Amino acid sequence: MTRVTQAGPGPAPPALLLEVSGLDVAYGGIPALSGLSLSVEAGSIVTVIGPNGAGKSTLLGAIMGVLPSRGGIRFDGAPLAGQDIEERVNAGMALVPEKRELFASMTVQDNLRLGGFRHRAEGRAAAARAIDAVFDLFPRLRERRRQTAGTLSGGERQMLAMGRALMARPRLLMLDEPSLGLAPLVVRDIFRTITALRGTGVAILLIEQNARAALQVADYGYVLETGRMTMQGDAASLAADGRIVEMYLGPQGGR
């Protein structure tokens, strides 16, 4: 593995929120990920870039517990082995999948309510406040709150998927291709939101086709190619690396 820059160990190393080590995932005997390691510090943004089919979505699926995996995943210091998806959500993890997977026949508001399912004991008033907070982040959703999710445009669907995940008040938000299929203006909104979320203390693990934008908002980055991490380093130095530019970014100037 090439280390572009040594992530210099500071005087007091920040707490690792997510720590993946030696992760193996296989589909029907064919390895998809092998010996993968990755870590996310609390409150930071980490991005994983790499070609299609390298296993990026598989990685998020394995961390969330959607896919079976072998190896160590620790969240907030505690091993996740044997925990199901519900327990992982309760521990503070949330995944916004590539296909959004909204509850298409339910209203925007009900999608959000279900997102906050783990806080159901806190009562209606708390839920309403949480929904309001999501509406403040995505004002467009407030306008659409009584519309069914299936009738939303692509950008609104992504906002709803993110809002629904945030309703669980996660400490780690995993985003799989948030800008997929979105118009340039909306992409900008989504990235603005990602930056804004960092201010609230949520750590974000980001997979994004627009590698340039991803490396701009991220603190740290990994390059995943054919199931292995081939490079890692802080985002700025990855963005300057010649091979990364050629493979994933393209010449500066175009967006």
Added chain:
Amino acid sequence: MRPGPLRLPLLLAAGCALLPWLPGLPPYWITLADYIGVAAIVAVGLVVLTGVGGMTSFGQASFLGFGAYATAILSARYGVSPWLALPVSLAVSAAAALLIGAVTLRLSGHYLALGTLAWGVALYYTFANLDFFGRNDGIAGIAPLHVGGLALVDPRWSFTVIWLGVGLAVLATRNLLDSRAGRAIRALRGGALAAASFGVDTPRARMLAFVYAAVLAAFAGWLYAHLQRSVNPTPFGINASIEYLLMAVVGGAAHIGGALLGAALVTVFNDLLQDWLPRLLGHQGNYETIVFGAVLVLVLQASPQGLWPHLARLWRWRAPVRRVVDAAAPPLPRRALPARGTPILEVAGLRKNFGGLVAVGGLDFAVAAGEIVGLIGPNGAGKSTTFNLLTGVAAASGGSVRFQGRPLAGLPARAVAALGVARSFQHVRLVAGMSVIENVAIGAHLRGHAGAFSALLRTDRAEETLLFAEAARQLARVGLAEAADRPADSLALGQQRIVEIARALCLDPVLLLLDEPAAGLRHHEKQALAALLTRLREEGVAILLVEHDMEFVMTLADRLVVMDFGTKLAEGPPEAVRRDPAVIEAYLGSVA
């Protein structure tokens, strides 16, 4: 279902045919195995209809009835030889299926299931109440099967005949599913819209699956009648229909082997329960139904795809499925592409209303041969709806679309495809269980002609070789040759979009409509795609592209059409559009 792992069921069927001649086998077992064989044939039909085609039938036993009654009447009343009665049995059942199918197959989902339930009940009472069918007493005195002078009355003979029949049914079904017509049936579940967009006549594919399953059931009915030597309505009622469905589901409705396994398990288990439970629990009450139900729930809980996949996994572990493609096969004939610059697509005043909502409100633009036009605009501006209007997937509310001068109004998707219009979809529409190369081969559907009969007889092999060579060529062209044999749904989403492009190229298109082809692709993957599209443009293909990646579309497109709220906001060369204040305001944002 994949065409590969079939040697196992075939060997099983052939081995079974010889089994009863082993000395010392209890005759009762042989009789039981006879019933398993008859049921297996019906269940194989249900695999095609329900497991593969996605149409649930609660009336399959009626078709068994058509086959059985036809041969019973001919043989017992008119002394016709069973062998001569066989084609009549099959034809009667096929005709009934065509008639019933013409009415019921317009329904889908649970409405279709309820429809089959209705005619299943109706036909049972028809058999039970008409003098012609002997009412509840049925028809007795049916001749046994005979070969030359030898009457096959010995249960060991009927066993051999029945299991040869099972082998025949398995072979025919394998041949059917691994063919042009079979791919159309396999695309029905989840991929019908995409299949129609590549020229597949989907209602016809549904009918084919329905009639095929009915013919297999009639074949089983014919065997049953001559095995039993008498028929009455009971085995052709709703309970029997449900039991056949159960066999397919427990065994694994998507697999031919599952039908055999399910037929064996359900028949044996039923028999064991009827035998043992009264001894354990006394003679009152139908405890076997309760125990049977409980076990069924447990099996389906543990293994919702049925039990066959577990067995098949052991087998496939030793022999991975690979389709052999003849790289030296000559290319399929191509249509002559019009000269570059010839008008291909002319859209004028195109409108689409959904109730009060105007999705497309009077759109005008044109695409010429050898030109790439980008259709851009905010999410929800009506771009994908426009694609659906152009390809006959949705009907326009107004305006006109002309393709090579010819109006497209009123043409269904498959007719538009036949003219040379190929497309990809915003949300990937590949057939999930099918391999990548088979999915791509659906794109070449209109460049082949083989139907179900040549599939059954395997006279379609030469054409299949050509179709798959073409599919492999297009797959290599988009850089996914390596993935040919993988299940389509195992690819990353971006790769699945590229598979859709290979499928579209297989149609040999005059006009190519691509909906966000670059979405999810990385920089160098986009470069490869751009190079491919540039080559197609040089060949004279007209390309219309919906895309949000501005770098990609700006460098590639000759012209851009910008949509907002269903109407055209701007049109022109990329540099002009990029500077258009209205476009910046609505779509690009200030720094683009």
